Amino acid sequence: MIPPSFDYHAPDTLEEASRLLLANPEAKLLAGGHSLIPMMRFRLAEPAALVDLRKIPGLSGIREDGGSLRIGAMTRESELEKSDLVQSRYPLLADTTRVIADPVVRNLATVGGNVAHADPGNDHPAAMLAYRASFVAAGPSGQRTIAASDFFTGPFSTSLEEGEILTEIRIPEAGPGSGGAYRKFERKVGDYAVAAVAVQLQLDGGRISGAGVALTNVGLTAIQAGAAEAALVGSDGGDAALDAAAEAAAAAADPTDDHRGSADYKRAVVRVLTHRAASSALTRAREAS
Amino acid sequence: MSSHQISVTINGEQHTREVEARLLLVHFIREELGLTGTHIGCDTTSCGACTVLLNGVPAKSCTVFAVAADGAEVTTVEGLGNGGLHPVQRGFTEKHGLQCGFCTPGMMLTSKALLDENPDPSEADIRWGISGNLCRCTGYVNIVKAVQRASELMKENSDG
């Protein structure tokens, strides 16, 4: 399995990268490459050019600033795994990172790549929806911020425009009473999810005041389960509320039959995982209160 | 179809070559430099036979373009012992952590990086750490023991 030929560019600036993308409509961005390169080896992707982001400064790093956790798009998954900040304050993100592909892949795979590749099987999109994250994009007309809920427009497609490059991911800063969890069910390590559920909760005086629930690999994109969120908000997080949220999440899922299981099965897994993720998120939110 | 001059330091030695953009790092290592200890087992980043240390961290060299490794430091199995035998190599032999030997270079490099970060890993840590490297022969039990043995040897070395 040998990739087809292409022209390779490794610009030093975002502006140059953006210009190269505009000049080469058949070009693709190269970040960690762990989704793109296998597709090229199977010749399912045959980009005429690759624009490698590796030389552009400032695209990597994890910090809290201005009320957000800011993650550079080129930050490796393993950096999230090793980040004390992420591990101590952003459990949903920590959970998610830990189940992406396998430990060696995570050394090169990037957070931005996982998000922007927009594979419905990728794990970060659901986590970002549950977090109410936003994405910073730089392009020919400057910089703009896109809400996660507006970002994923279809399988492998996003609202990024021609020449736009995802540069940063912003997650609302963790405050007291917040907690989340990601529960992924996979057939083995390295597999895409049969289904996975991201839950982010905010507690206020013992009650859930805010909830994000989103689903992986049970639809054409990651799915934000609004009805599940509604079932949680205002409740005390008791089993009845969790059951209702799980039921709503299962209803929001839109899976198809495939070798990972039937649509019915995947919906059942969503139901189970929603309960488990919410329960874990609740425990964590209480601990953070 | 572009080609590029790259300079990669492999096992401490710098190599400068003109390469086609699409050349995979694993083929650069194996075919251009003749370091055949790095193996190829799949096309989907699943098996880890091609694992090398890229700037110190394990990476699947079948999923990296050589051109993107320009300026990088790479360690392959040939550079693991640095003349002698690395404790990981001794651990794998002493505990029978290899059979056919094909996954072994990648498995050892992943194990070395694991021990560099976590000198005293539990069985669960090791199983988790090597879960990106497939072995079809050993059933992993003896690989776990090999990494634990390497951990002991590394401690003995640092105590001594």
Next chain:
Amino acid sequence: MAECRGLGHSVQRKEDARFIRGQGRYIDDIKLPGMLYLDIARSPYAHAKITRIHEDTAMAVDGVAAVITGKTLEGFKLAWMPTLMSDQQMVLPVDTVKYQAQEVAAIVATSRYAAADGAAALEVDYDPLPVVVDPHEALKPGATKVRDDKDSNHIFHWEHGDADGTEAALAGCDTVVEQKMHLPRIHVASIETCGCVASWNPVEGHLTLYLTTQAPHAIRTVVALVTAHLGLAEHKIRVISPDIGGGFGGKVPVYPGYVLATAASVVTGKPVKWIEDRSENLSADSFARDYHITATLGSKNGKVTALKLDTVADHGYSDAAANPSKFPAGLYHIATGSYDLENAHVSVDGVYTNKPPGGIAYRCSFRVTEAVHAIERMVDLLARENGEDPADFRLRNFIKPEQFPYQSALGWEYDSGNYGAALEKAMDMIGYQDLRAEQAEKRARGQLMGIGISSFTEIVGAGPSKTFDILGIKMFDSAEIRIHPTGKAIARFGTKSQGQGHETTYAQIIAEELGIPPEDIQVEEGDTDTAPYGLGTYASRSTPTAGAAASIASRKIREKARKIAAHLLEADEADLVWEQGKFHVKGSPDRAKTIQDIAFAAYTNHPQGMEAGLEAISYYDPPNLTFPFGSYICCVDIDRGTGQVKIRRFVAVDDCGVRINPMIVDGQIHGGLTMGIAPALLEEISYDADGNITGGNLMEYLVPTAMETPHWELGETVTPSPHHPIGAKGVGESATVGAPPAVVNAVVDALWHLGVRHMEIPMTPARVWNVLNEHGAAATR
């Protein structure tokens, strides 16, 4: 004298020195001057007529030197090649492709990359034809016919045993259970794929073939037979099997790629390398299993009495199974297993479908896994039907130690066994009664936990040459040992290690017999120019055959050494006593000569009239097969929400007779167990109705990682083989054979109270959840 570390010592492996330094020499590491690379264009259709191959589209690619099609090969009468089972398969199709991913054309180029570009660029016109993928459908009248040269899709009917007697015995049983089961297609997925480097020397008319093969000598003979009409003769063919990155049976067959690389080397006059990629490996190389079994087992008064197996075997488009010639279903008729029963009958009907050809072992001795799966599932069912614990039922129905050698109802003579001891040991190790108590408690709380047993008997070491041959070549194996003047040795074998550690194990056998330490013995295999002829390594046959040959050859050397020692010690031969490594004169232990002294004398001071040198060769024809056995107990927990089966504990008690290197034996069992649970829980190669493969890469073909693999707990009993020179039986495959039904029995045990009686494999979470859901037992949290 220094310890010679023969049998029973966990000697560190000699081969590791190169492997841990990255200095193994595998097929893709071989690079010859001027070498070209070959890639293969493959069919996107499972059945189609090729209307045109546009060779120019590939030739137009930079670096492409040649395109080889079926028409090219037809000119050399090489478009078809014979299989081991008297069938034939295409090297390249002349007009029709029969399965998806079948080879369509070979592209030869100056680099690996150019060859791949050529294969991608090649345009081929196809007219798709109807497809048949289900063997039951293929047997129906009017089914799409897979093979143009055959009358129907029915390849063969084979049966063994007493059909009438078995029917009569079943009719007389008070308890009869019947169960259908499918052992789906799986793939060995060795981490190294297959490949070759063919180097044709037109001046000398000599062919060197570096090949990923488990059987280099047999391959040389096959090549000589199929190319004789082209003037290639066996003395002009050298097959070299370099280090092999895992075999498991997948490197026994001759694949079209090997023939193509050879043809390409002849056509271009240059060495040609072909290395298949993982997708080609999984979608075109020989598969294993694919048996659809209907099993019936009956008992009378709690005693197992009669077994019947009727089987439909899906062989794909050609019967390219790797079996001994006389056994179209391999050793499937070991199916009476560990039980003393008087009546048995097995039948197999082979069927063509539009799938890749094959029928190899997957770490098993010729279909033993299918047999063991059937009997161990059925014994479990029958025990329950009798209202008895499966362990107690087995213990009562086992062949008893005093019954060995035991004549089975299907005609085998089991060499030795003590089945009860192995099961009781496994029960002790896992705490069987405590687990049963825990299970009852958990069940009361709604939790699903199961305990499953498998008490298998294997049949390995083919074989006695009166019954076992491959293409007429008898299945002996060989050892040639030469002792050098300084007392060091070289030993060469007809087998070929693929990770089993032959370089160490064989050296230990010789060390035991001659007292030369293993590190003083160089072991070589795999080069047909130097190694003695043998049939190769598969079916756990190396220790039973070549290992025995090592003993016998060593003993021949010892007899000559005795004569030399008598000469040196000026004593009568009959007065000499052998103790490991030296002869001494009876009653005078100080009057002794070591094997090293004797070796030196064999070249410097041998008796008048004796030929110089100290060497021997043995072609060992085993008097019988060996019958390793064991008892495995698996404990699982099932997640009622997701259907996931988690193996909590797995105890494996193996009896492989005398253990040569306990460390290596344990390693073989660990690996075998992992390849046992894999098909039980994860692995399957399946096809949709159009014959498209689903699982042709390692994203979808689920080889277990360290996370899916439990911590194996091993135990042993030792019941030597009475006919093997050192009492060893072979161990490489026992665990793969024995483990799957233990897992299935555990899962069925966990679900028994719900009314579940059987689970098909692989027991994926989705499949288990469906069963839970059907029985109202799926949880929502």
